[in-house]
Amino acid sequence: MSLSFSDDMLKEVQRIVESYPQGKQKSALIPVLHIAQQEFGGWLSTETMDYVATLLGLKPIEVYEVATFYSMFNLKPVGKYMFEICQTGPCMLNGSDEIVAYIYEKLGIKPGETTTDGMFTLKTVECLGACGYAPMMQQGKHYREHLTKEKIDTIVDECWGMLYKIIKNKIFPLGDRGYMGRKLLLEKLTLKASGSMSVPP
Amino acid sequence: MEFFGKTGRSARYLVVNADESEPGTFKDRYLMEFIPHLLIEGMITASYALGSKCSYIYIRGEYAWIVDILEQAIAEAKNNGWLGKNILGTGYDLEIYVQRGAGAYICGEETALLESLEGKRGNPRIKPPFPAVRGLWDCPTVVNNVETIAAVVPIINEGGEEYAKIGVGKSTGTKLISACGNIKKPGVYEIDMTISVEEFIYSDEYCGGMANGRKLKACIPGGSSVPILPANLLLKTAKGETRYMNYESLADGGFATGSMMGSGGFIVIDDSQCIVRHTYTLARFYRHESCGQCSPCREGTGWMEKILWNLETGKGKMGDIDLLWDIQRKIEGNTICPLGDAAAWPVAAAIRHFRDEFEWHVTNPDDAQRRNYGIGHYANPIPVPVTA
Numbered sequence: 312m313s314l315s316f317s318d319d320m321l322k323e324v325q326r327i328v329e330s331y332p333q334g335k336q337k338s339a340l341i342p343v344l345h346i347a348q349q350e351f352g353g354w355l356s357t358e359t360m361d362y363v364a365t366l367l368g369l370k371p372i373e374v375y376e377v378a379t380f381y382s383m384f385n386l387k388p389v390g391k392y393m394f395e396i397c398q399t400g401p402c403m404l405n406g407s408d409e410i411v412a413y414i415y416e417k418l419g420i421k422p423g424e425t426t427t428d429g430m431f432t433l434k435t436v437e438c439l440g441a442c443g444y445a446p447m448m449q450q451g452k453h454y455r456e457h458l459t460k461e462k463i464d465t466i467v468d469e470c471w472g473m474l475y476k477i478i479k480n481k482i483f484p485l486g487d488r489g490y491m492g493r494k495l496l497l498e499k500l501t502l503k504a505s506g507s508m509s510v511p512p
Numbered sequence: 513m514e515f516f517g518k519t520g521r522s523a524r525y526l527v528v529n530a531d532e533s534e535p536g537t538f539k540d541r542y543l544m545e546f547i548p549h550l551l552i553e554g555m556i557t558a559s560y561a562l563g564s565k566c567s568y569i570y571i572r573g574e575y576a577w578i579v580d581i582l583e584q585a586i587a588e589a590k591n592n593g594w595l596g597k598n599i600l601g602t603g604y605d606l607e608i609y610v611q612r613g614a615g616a617y618i619c620g621e622e623t624a625l626l627e628s629l630e631g632k633r634g635n636p637r638i639k640p641p642f643p644a645v646r647g648l649w650d651c652p653t654v655v656n657n658v659e660t661i662a663a664v665v666p667i668i669n670e671g672g673e674e675y676a677k678i679g680v681g682k683s684t685g686t687k688l689i690s691a692c693g694n695i696k697k698p699g700v701y702e703i704d705m706t707i708s709v710e711e712f713i714y715s716d717e718y719c720g721g722m723a724n725g726r727k728l729k730a731c732i733p734g735g736s737s738v739p740i741l742p743a744n745l746l747l748k749t750a751k752g753e754t755r756y757m758n759y760e761s762l763a764d765g766g767f768a769t770g771s772m773m774g775s776g777g778f779i780v781i782d783d784s785q786c787i788v789r790h791t792y793t794l795a796r797f798y799r800h801e802s803c804g805q806c807s808p809c810r811e812g813t814g815w816m817e818k819i820l821w822n823l824e825t826g827k828g829k830m831g832d833i834d835l836l837w838d839i840q841r842k843i844e845g846n847t848i849c850p851l852g853d854a855a856a857w858p859v860a861a862a863i864r865h866f867r868d869e870f871e872w873h874v875t876n877p878d879d880a881q882r883r884n885y886g887i888g889h890y891a892n893p894i895p896v897p898v899t900a
């Protein structure tokens with residue numbers, strides 16, 4: 312098995328399993344799938360699901376049937392940053408359709424698609440329980456509310472900024488190295504058409 | 513509680529339903545995000561009354577950051593000795609855990625929630641047995657909403673009688689209303705159920721009136737599953753009496769001319785909006801969220817979505833409206849859990865009250881692509897169609 316959680320994550324799994332009575336560790340499946348998805352590239356490959364099955368002593372099918380039921384689990388690779396736009400009634404009344412259209416205009420992706428550089432995925436989702444702050448989306452762990460075109464611009468820039476920081480720390484753990492360093496960084500950032508960025512999480 | 517399993521030896525559980533996914537509803541989020549200790553205190557009290565030594569909060573997966581807030585509140589309670597072993601020296605032990613879902617409206621249905629908490633797909637169970645007899649891991653279990661459990665605190669502190677003095681008739685206590693849609697001040701409001709709907713929408717203390725100077729066209733007063741009402745029937749009942757924000761008054765007139773308090777998700781729709789499109793988004797929601805166990809729900813929700821999409825995009829036929837009516841009637845009451853009804857009611861009510869807008873989409877397909885129907889005559893009483 313090539314995949315495995317870090318020791319910290321294994322401790323976290325242990326903590327979760329202990330919140331149920333003895334022998335009921337199957338209950339830990341959904342929380343552990345959340346961790347697995349976060350740790351292994353934002354989606355659940357068969358390999359990841361098999362690893363979770365072994366970890367919790369379940370049959371692989373028990374994991375597959377759960378992973379396919381819940382909409383937060385991605386069964387295909389996704390971009391580094393995912394925009395999950397709510398499109399249900401109350402958000403629609405406040406212009407969620409225009410936000411989806413604007414993202415298409417700006418990034419060239421329709422719902423379900425990922426930019427060719429593997430940076431952004433657009434997903435439309437159903438009511439996220441933030442109807443009063445519409446239109447809104449989920450981005451990572453948090454909600455972004457009262458969306459406007461300008462706010463989408465800011466969020467996209469923020470994402471690039473976050474990635475820039477991650478790469479900078481990976482390539483230059485000791486700090487920026489001047490012009491050549493920035494050039495290298497730019498090359499990395501424009502890695503197009505590879506389907507997914509070869510950037511470690 | 514007589515209903516509760518009398519097994520004596522076996523464990524009992526309290527599970528708080530924080531799945532909150534009914535479109536228009538975001539009140540539990542407010543409670544958990546800003547006053548989590550109220551929920552924890554309510555849970556400790558309720559768990560003690562039930563004799564539960566281990567209680568869970570099942571929260572929708574998307575509220576990831578709220579999990580941290582709740583866990584911190586739990587840790588604080590533990591540090592103060594209000595939770596954990598031998599609480600305040602009474603010999604009573606209690607642990608509270610937070611469990612995250614992963615995106616499924618149906619897991620708000622109590623038996624689907626328990627399945628999900630057991631690490632399975634969220635397929636509702638057939639009742640009976642009810643959770644109070646056989647629930648989590650086959651043990652007696654009580655499932656209650658966040659707001660319900662939070663209300664335990666004032667009820668215990670003030671006494672039931674005192675608490676019941678708030679409100680009117682059977683609508684005692686306070687209710688959280690999450691208001692959204694085309695209003696000036698969307699948000700969560702705690703009301704005492706004596707105010708009128710008109711006051712709630714227009715007064716500055718609450719929604720502050722319609723946004724952008726628009727007119728009120730329609731409203732779904734209790735979350736997406738309850739019947740939509742046109743402005744005229746929303747503000748006054750069919751008998752011409754003022755409609756109030758309480759259980760009885762909102763339900764006055766039954767489904768023909770009334771609606772329901774439901775989850776308190778108050779969705780206000782202005783005259784620039786299209787009822788067909790709004791109904792379509794709800795139909796799509798229920799198709800997406802159907803667990804697929806019962807054919808009427810699985811197939812029916814898909815059909816309703818397709819037909820409404822055709823109507824919305826100008827490809828509908830006159831017969832489609834009756835077909836929609838027929839499909840929703842065949843779903844209602846023929847399914848394992850109430851999601852089927854919840855999917856049928858909004859479609860039924862939209863046709864019942866806004867049939868002319870549906871027909872306009874068929875007779876003026878090109879117009880329907882360019883503009884919306886407008887307010888029509890919804891401010892005046894309209895006759896109930898024959899099919900209703």
Ligand SMILES: Cc1cc2nc3c(=O)[nH]c(=O)nc-3n(C[C@H](O)[C@H](O)[C@H](O)COP(=O)(O)O)c2cc1C
Nearest residue numbers: 529531532533534620621622655656657660850851
């Ligand atoms: C399809 C469906 C979805 C539901 N979603 C929720 C929900 O998100 N939150 C909730 O508290 N109750 C929800 N319920 C109601 C629960 O089944 C249950 O009645 C409720 O948790 C009981 O709590 P209460 O008596 O405190 O209101 C839903 C019911 C159905 C049929």
Ligand code: SF4
Nearest residue numbers: 803805806809847849
């Ligand atoms: S009514 Fe729908 S959601 Fe409920 S059990 Fe049947 S198929 Fe599943």
Ligand code: FES
Nearest residue numbers: 397402439441442
């Ligand atoms: S409809 Fe978008 S959050 Fe509820």
